Amino acid sequence: MTTAASSTAHDTTVTLAGDREIVMSRTFAAPRELVWRAVTQPEHFARWWGPRGFTCVVTAMDVRPGGRWAADQTAPDGGVYRFWGEYLEVAPPERIVHTQHFLDFPPLHVTITLNERDGATLLTSVTRADSAQGRDALLASGMEGGARQSYDRLAELLETM
Amino acid sequence: MPIDRLSATFAALADPTRRAILARLSRGEATVTELAQPFDMSMPAISKHLKVLERAGLIERGREAQWRPCRLQAEPLREVDDWMEQYRSFWEESFDRLDEYLRQLQRREKSDDHGSE
Secondary structure (H helix, E strand, O other): OOEEEEEEEOOEEEEEEOOOEEEEEEEEOOOHHHHHHHHHOHHHHHHHOOOOOOEEEEEEEOOOOOOEEEEEEEOOOOOEEEEEEEEEEEEOOOEEEEEEEEOOOOOEEEEEEEEEEOOEEEEEEEEEEOOOOOOOOHHHHOOOOOOOHHHHHHHHHHHHO | OOHHHHHHHHHHHOOHHHHHHHHHHOOOOEOHHHHHOOOOOOHHHHHHHHHHHHHOOOEEEOOOOOOOOEEEOOHHHHHHHHHHHHHHHHHHHHHHHHHHHHHHHHHHHHHHHHHHO
16 A cells, blocks of 8 residues: 545645655745744744644753653643654754654654755655554554455554554 | 543554454454464453453453454544544644744744845
């Protein structure tokens, strides 16, 4: 399986790839240096990261390999959700790799790359499971035949995690 | 979002044996003996996996004492699906906001330039 599903919402392209990755990309009308700053500087990052109506407070953002990041998202109902992780690779202004933890969900491994074209920047984020959790394709391989539809969808999802 | 239940689902899915059991059950109900067959594992070990799956609501077991067929339950899987959907919309909405924010930053930089001229 190469591509399980693909959709475009607004201008974001989302692809669920067969090698257990979720790939999202979006072109921004801004030079790469600026996008890099928006992604790596807390005062900028807090202004856009998270759904509308949520307030983001960055409590740590030490952008270097081994450095930590943490951000609290406050929902409109007052609920606070903490996200955190570690930077694994930092190559300004084009590539950053970090882990993302949220509650006790499987930790995610996120790679963000920035490519500049004609003054615009293509941001691509690739997310996959950081641990062995959800990684084995056993589920998918056992899915041939009369699998239920919801189960098929789960298999696709597990491959992206 | 029922966080605890979702975590239980993820924890249950984190094990390859349990995923293989679910894959087998997706083809129809089965007894513990049948489920144990493909694995080099003791019955108590398989029973332990089944208990985890049952607690996570991923399978249901028949009431009969001897013959307790296991059946797949789809609902928690839908919740995992929903969670992935939320993850996706989290980023899609963030990207929309980033787009607006970058435009705002560039307008600000431009007006600062004019101001200093």
